[in-house]
Amino acid sequence: MAKAHVYKRDHINTDEIIPARYLNTDDQAELARHCLEDLDKDFVNKVKEGDVIVAGEDFGCGSSREHAVWAIRGAKVQTVIAKSFARIFYRNAINNGFYIIESPDALEKINDGDEVEIDYKAGLIKNKTASIDISFNPLPDFALEIINDGGLLEHITKRTTD
């Protein structure tokens, strides 16, 4: 069961997600070991495969470093649920085929450690601990196309071949 790691913070930035001192590598497994290090040193010890991160406005602001998405994905996080996302982080997630969820309500309706289940097709976050459903707007079609193809480069390759 997926556990929620909740950060009641806006503007969680790329320097906190993956500090620049680790940008001398693009190895996902190595980046994952430092995921969210400057926000929550203990995160990498707590996170389990399939867990989700929940946060406030403007998640991923700052640098264009795609390493932020790689670190989170490398830590086997299923998705990030935020009130809103910074522009480049949003692009990077889609381009990597990594589904992220924009939800105005999730931060208030999910507590740290709650168990959640996500129905991407229905646009539903099920908080099993609190027994409530939180609906979200699925990503726009063009983003879904890229994600379903497995990422931007796969999407381009497929489109060229088609």
Next chain:
Amino acid sequence: MGMTITEKILAKAVGKAKVVPGQLVDAKIDIVMCHDITTPPAISMLEEKGIDKVFDREKIVVTPDHFQPAKDIKSAELHKRLDGWAKRHNIKYYYKIGRAGVCHALLPEQGHIRPGEVIVGPDSHTCTYGAFAAFSTGIGSTDAAAAIATGQLWFKVPASMKFVLNGSLGPGVYSKDVVLAVIARVGTDGARYKAMEFVGPALKDMSMEARMTITNMAIEAGAKSGIIGFDDVTKQYLDEHLKDKTDYTVYESDSDAQYDAVEEFDCSAIEPMVALPHLPSGGVPIGECAGKEMDQAYIGSCTNGRIEDLRIAAGILKGKQVAIRTLIVPATPVIWKQAKDEGLFDIFYEAGCVISAPTCGACLGGFMGVLAAGEKCVSTTNRNFVGRMGHPESEVYLASPATAAASAVEGKLADPRSFL
């Protein structure tokens, strides 16, 4: 209904008469900027997918800058990957060490930025080039890979916000103070997904260097791009810097173009600003924070590492002694040589500063000036996030070169106007 300059440039890039905000477009890219941290992953992706090609070897500009000269073995490996790729594809504009510099200072200086063009780069401060009436935005590594291979990229046409800069700057007040005041008002995500269009009489007196400081920080308000219209100042800079391709198209916003918001600023009333930790939107007038003790001053970066910035700093440091560690980082080799030739290095040396090779270095906590726990740095850079310049418990105070230099002399945040 009219169009903004941003909409016109994007319409041209997709071969249409009109585009509207929110529209998804596949735009033709004119220039791709590449540096040493985010391009090597893009190269690896292209190799892995079996599409290791470049769309145009003359439209890709490569400069290692973030961790150069290589700060450690892993950075050296990144440089090696970048170097091998640039040579393999015979990239025409590949600036190797000795000619490499901080990308957003280097590309305009070397004549790669033209009005009306679409410029992308896997670096968030790529928005800097908007100072030249171009559409320019930061992207990720996957985006960069796609742009390098195909010369095309998907965009959502941004809505525009207009920032009217009225009045004129007082003594000791610079474009950095203006942009910090703008971000303090709109917030770190106040222009999220938008194009920030800067207009108004205060821009007239600003050099291209000063204007680039403003567009450089558009991303710090969450914007997709920042843009300033073409005028005589732009033309003169281009006349002096464009080399191989000297033709360009000038677009301007229609008088009935639509804006999501219009924000007016009286620049005459803006004071020297300092953005307090840990957000660039934490700007306050120097009067509210003067006296706060610092451990380091950093003068450099794509925001304020240009010759004009170094002259301003030297003007304050001349004949003085710095009270704290003070790093001077000319952004490019040309700026470095200019500063040396103008005697600025002598001033910095006499004042007790250290002068670095061009690099992004400590701005992002890479190397050459990283902070220890609890240390405070007054910096001419663009970000003051937690851990940005080093230890997560260090603090960064963003300011103009004048404020940073004045603070270096006093060892605490200081008003540059008392040094004029």
